[in-house]
Amino acid sequence: MIRRVLTAALAVALLAGCTPTPGQDPGPESPDGPATTLRVLAGSELADMEPILADAAKATGVTVEFEFTGSLEGAEKVASGAAYDAVWFSANRYLEMDPAAKSRLGPAERIMSSPVVLGLRASTATRLGWANRAVTWSEIATAASRRDFTFAMTDPAASNTGFSTLVAVASAIDGSGRALDAAAIERVSEPVNGFFRAHSLTAGSSDWLADEFVARNGQLDGLFTYESSLVALNRSGALPEQLTIVHPSDGVVTADYPLTVLADAPEAARDAHRRLASWLRGADVQRRIGEATARRPALPGVPLPAGLPESPVELPFPETQASLKALLTAYNDELRRPSRTVYVLDVSGSMDGDRIIALKAALSGLTGVNTSLTGEFCRFRSREDVVLLPFSQTPQAARSFTVDAANAQPSRDAIRGAIDALRVGGDTAVYDSLVAAYASLDAAGDRDRFVSIVLMTDGESNQGRDLAAFKDFVSRRGGAAVPVFPILFGEAAEREMREVAAVTRGQTWDARDGDLTRAFCQIRGYQ
Secondary structure (H helix, E strand, O other): OOOOOOOHHHOOOOOOOOOOOOOOOOOOOOOOOOOEEEEEEEOHHHHHHHHHHHHHHHHHOEEEEEEEOOHHHHHHHHHOOOOOOEEEOOOOHHHHOOHHHHOOEEEEEEOEEEEEEEEEEHHHHHHHOOOOOOOOHHHHHHHHHOOOOOEEOOOOOOOHHHHHHHHHHHHHHHOOOOOOOHHHHHHOHHHHHHHHHHEEEOOOOHHHHHHHHHHOOOOOOEEEEEHHHHHHHHHHOOOOOOEEEEOOOOOEOEEOOEEEEEOOOOHHHHHHHHHHHHHHOOHHHHHHHHHHHOOEEOOOOOOOOOOOOOOOOEOOOOOOHHHHHHHHHHHHHHHOOOEEEEEEEEOOHHHOOHHHHHHHHHHHHHHOOOOOHHHHOOOOOOOOEEEEEEEOOOEOOOEEEEOOOOOHHHHHHHHHHHHHOOOOOOOOOHHHHHHHHHHOOOOOOOOOOEEEEEEEEOOOOOOOOOHHHHHHHHHHOOOOOOOEEEEEOOOOOHHHHHHHHHHHOOOOEEOOOOOHHHHHHHHHHHO
16 A cells, blocks of 8 residues: 555544543543544545654644545535544535535644645656646646546545546636536536546545556556645655656645534544644644645645645635536536446345345445435446346346436436346355456447446355456456455455455455445445
């Protein structure tokens, strides 16, 4: 991983509240206040703040306990009243668009910032003539429409870097200087659609995107992400060549990382927030944040990290949730490259009862049944190919559906009917079924699509090929890589599923707590 994983001090869990348990020793007094745990809902990129926050705990007595999530999902959690003390995302914009979430926001302190920009392989930047001059978004979009370069970008519905890129290119091409609305989105749809012809790798997480960009070893020309992430990649020594960081001259969208206490947090949390924010905004700590993470200081007068230019022009961000939804809907149904996904679904005998009910409910959520904010953008998209491949002791016949661009919901209803018709029984042939999924893909027809396989199983494979035979199949298979995203459920063989993900360059999702809906929805960012 490019970014370090949090240690137990910053574990992803909600282990304790801010108020000590009655009768429990609250621990020694720190120089600035009592020992307190601050429960923070945050963006995953903040994992790289671990060493600084460890020192903050020593200096202030405040231990940060993170739970990571995406921007839209985070806004939904806050709006629902979920119990946290503070939030720390790339921006509060998504929260402020939702009246219920906005009402829970208390005082906020900006800690640092980082614009979302383009990192290009140095040779590509030189070939395009962009190495030593200002470049506009229109130039970038025109070159992308000709596929003069290829790029990676996260899914705008799952990750702030993807949405910020979408906002920036659309706003700059619109050129009105005003926040995007539905009319502006319609005006710029054609050039923005051309921009996405070069989009060759998607993801639900900026960290995973960066790791996969490295793993592809020069196969992609560039990626849109935080300036700080691009500096980290250049520092990592993992790239075949350095990235030229392109700051579009007509503007960017910047993450400003406000550490925000929730209005309903207890007084102990509000006091901890004040102490922690004050310490993080100290001049020495601000310099350290810049040196360690390449993010820009929030405190005026603190020098920029070495090599960074002065702050670029800031483009306007959508002001309403209606505009956000309109932009995401246009992206999903018109602008982005369509996808083709094969759902390899375990319907063996062990799936009987509650398990098959849970599977049907989770998959049906993608057909428009889930009407939450995140559910709305998890649903099957216009122009998308969906393949259902159930299996037990052998793979069953695959059923393919294409979501109609002109009238999507009847297509989704047909998919839901096929899901409802799933029946259980028999043994488990995981690897034969994965091979059948690969066979269902059309190399020629899928060239301009994001292609992936989702595997949901609740047990170990006991029929047909074994893991070694599947790995051999993958190593011998020609053509572009197709990632497999296994979902662990029930008694699924965790070690084997992680190997499947590793050998296909996918990722494993754990739904053994029973939350299949969240797993299926989160995988959508990678499709």
